[in-house]
Structures are given as structure tokens and as C-alpha cells.
Amino acid sequence: MSFKQITSSKNAYIKEITLLKDKSKIRRKSGLFLIEGAREISLAIKGNYALETILFYEDLFPEEALNKLLITTINKPEIISISKEVYQKLAYRDTTEGILAIAKSKDLSFESLKFENKNPLLLIAEAPEKPGNIGAILRTADAANVDAVIIANPKTDLYNPNIIRSSVGCVFTNQIATGSTEEIIHFLKENNINIYSAILQEAVNYHEQDYTQASAIVVGTEADGLSETWRKASKQNIKIPMQGEIDSMNVSVAAGILIFEAKRQRNFK
Known part of the structure; x- marks a missing residue:
């Protein structure tokens, strides 16, 4: 399957995601947040969080694993293949799983x-x-x-x-x-x-x-x-x-x- 690809960490969308990761104000304003890791994304799906976008680095997280992960999503997120450079810019953990998601915040009232x-x-x-x-x-x-x-x-x-x-x-x-x-x-x-x-x-x-x-x-x-x-x-x-x-x-x-x-x-x- 072919996916949209982003290879440059200077891409405007990647810069937006970086702000989403780093700035609470941006998360509140947009109603979006970043999730890193297959287990965390899986639990978000189980918790009925809507995923807006999936970004994955295929060398670390193959397409087969991606398809398996997304079987039970409540919506169909956009899927973007990213380069190692982009993944390293967005990841905030020492471990390298190769997958991130942009999800919509829930009502906390x-x-x-x-x-x-x-x-x-x-x-x-x-x-x-x-x-x-x-x-x-x-x-x-x-x-x-x-x-x-x-x-x-x-x-x-x-x-x-x-x-x-x-x-x-x-x-x-x-x-x-x-x-x-x-x-x-x-x-x-x-x-x-x-x-x-x-x-x-x-x-x-x-x-x-x-x-x-x-x-x-x-x-x-x-x-x-x-x-x-x-x-x-x-x-x-x-x-x-x-x-x-x-x-x-x-x-x-x-x-x-x-x-x-x-x-x-x-x-x-």
C-alpha cells in the first residue's frame, strides 16, 4: 500500500507536531495530542480515542504490524510514512518503536x-x-x-x-x-x-x-x-x-x- 511520505524534519506539518508535543497551550487550543509507542496507541484505541494521524518509520515498525494495530480503530486516521530523521525529531523516548499517533482529546468534564x-x-x-x-x-x-x-x-x-x-x-x-x-x-x-x-x-x-x-x-x-x-x-x-x-x-x-x-x-x- 502506498502512503503519503514526509522525509524532512523541516516540513511545516512536522513543525506543528513538534509544537503539539512540547506546548501544553497548543494541545489545549487544538484539542489534539501526540502518542508514542505501540502499546500506548493500542490502549488509546481500546479507550475509544479517535486517532487523526498515524506516523510510522517502516524500518522499525513494518506495515504488517501497523495494519494489525489499527484493526479496531473507531475511525480511519491518515497514515504517513516518515523518515528516520523525522521520527527522531518527534520521538521523546529513549526506546525506538517507530510509531506515533495524533489523537483527539476527550471531554474531561x-x-x-x-x-x-x-x-x-x-x-x-x-x-x-x-x-x-x-x-x-x-x-x-x-x-x-x-x-x-x-x-x-x-x-x-x-x-x-x-x-x-x-x-x-x-x-x-x-x-x-x-x-x-x-x-x-x-x-x-x-x-x-x-x-x-x-x-x-x-x-x-x-x-x-x-x-x-x-x-x-x-x-x-x-x-x-x-x-x-x-x-x-x-x-x-x-x-x-x-x-x-x-x-x-x-x-x-x-x-x-x-x-x-x-x-x-x-x-x-
Whole structure:
């Protein structure tokens, strides 16, 4: 099969994609973002993301593999064959898989959330900033099969290439919404979802609570913790007993401990 070819990294379209990769402002304005890697693209397809364009370097990613990857796409993306020079300009990972995609962003509003479980389990993170932490939180959420992840007061756009990379594509496998702390609390109260905030003030040990009803477990950053608003909104503040010299742990680790206690109580159903 013949494809459109781009061999120069100075091509105007390639320059546009480079901006899409590097600039959050461009991603927000265009509603598009870049995905690198076959596994990540496969998970985006599984998550019903519409792919606008596929760019592949055939020496690394043969046409046969491309056809297999695109079997279940919800639309037919434009396919462009690119040179090694172009691929190296666009790739942001040390590994070389030879395939990238331009995808359309999804609606991240609360209206987009759909709960099949009558007692949903939500993981909420307030103001996470480091892509590595956000990616790890999304991996934890995927592993526990939570009903949704909500980011309060986001400081980094979710389609940042480093979040896609650190989440190993789990940004596509989770239901995700974003909003302000106040908007999220209103949404939770309106839907009768109990709030359990990981905060030291007025807290009890996390394993003493019942998470089998509709529950939202809320975590903050290691540096700043959760805002006062969450403390006041909680059904119960919870803490992880610390037995060493420090009084905090990485947010993704804390989220994992709390979420999997809730899953244990629900018997992983």
C-alpha cells in the first residue's frame, strides 16, 4: 500500500507536531495530542480515542504490524510514512518503536463520567504537578479498576507526553475528569458519594473505615497535603500510620495503599 511520505524534519506539518508535543497551550487550543509507542496507541484505541494521524518509520515498525494495530480503530486516521530523521525529531523516548499517533482529546468534564457500579469507587488527587506522580496514580487506578480518577485543580495537562509515558498508557484506560476542588465536592455530594480525605487533622487510621458504599478517596501532594476545604467536606479524614521518622510518603504510594484497602473490603469485585 502506498502512503503519503514526509522525509524532512523541516516540513511545516512536522513543525506543528513538534509544537503539539512540547506546548501544553497548543494541545489545549487544538484539542489534539501526540502518542508514542505501540502499546500506548493500542490502549488509546481500546479507550475509544479517535486517532487523526498515524506516523510510522517502516524500518522499525513494518506495515504488517501497523495494519494489525489499527484493526479496531473507531475511525480511519491518515497514515504517513516518515523518515528516520523525522521520527527522531518527534520521538521523546529513549526506546525506538517507530510509531506515533495524533489523537483527539476527550471531554474531561463531570458530565462525561458514567458509573456502571451502583457504589462507585473514585480516586481523587488534588493539584498533582509532577508527571511521574500523575502517571503512577493512573497506573494504580487502572490496577485497582477504580470507577474514575478526578484531578482537582490540575497543574499539568493530562496529555503531556511525560504523563502518557509514565502512566504506560493508563491515561487512556481510566475514566478521568478534572475540575476545581469546590466543583468536585459539589459533584460528590450531589451523587451521594462519601468523601475520605487523606489528611492528618481529625483523622483515624485508614483501615478502620468502610469503603463498600459509594466512596471517594482523596489524596494531596507530599509537599502541601490537602487543602482545608477537603478536611471540612470529608465524611471522615483518614491517615496511614507511619512507623518511621518521616510523617509523609509519595502520593502515588499512599493512593495505592488506600485504594487497595477499599478493594480488599469489596473483595476485588
